[in-house]
Amino acid sequence: MSVPVPGAYLSEDGAYKIQINSANSSNSQIDAVYEAQNSPEGGIQQKGNIGQYYWVFSKKAGRDGVAPFSIRFQAMQRPNGRPYTIEDSWVGYYLENNTMVLDGVRSYVNSDGVTDTTSLGTHTFKM
Secondary structure, three states: OOOOOOEEEEEOOOOEEEEEEEEOOOOOEEEEEEEEEEEOOEEEEEEEEEEEEEOOOEOOOOEOOOOOEEEEEEEEEOOOOOOEEEEEEEEEEEOOOOEEEEEEEEEEEEOOOOEEEEEEEEEEEEO
């Protein structure tokens, strides 16, 4: 496996979903859809090139381009009129069994001046 496998990856608690549509091995970009059900403003979704991944040389495989490798996703939502912005960032690793272990953080700012940074915790995402 040289790139993340396309498919729907769901966190074990069901609160987060990452649908990987494609991954480009020439520039490490991941085209995906991110969905979260538990934001201060309800559900959020972002589509596009929202992820990246990076290989290391695998001593086990004797080459690079195989799992495990590092992976990250970033999604931001700011509706028309800019009443708030929510940004979720996830970083972690992709394993040989096509699961991702990601640690997340969320920032939130609204037009009333409310600000918050929250850990989303470490989650295992499986297809």
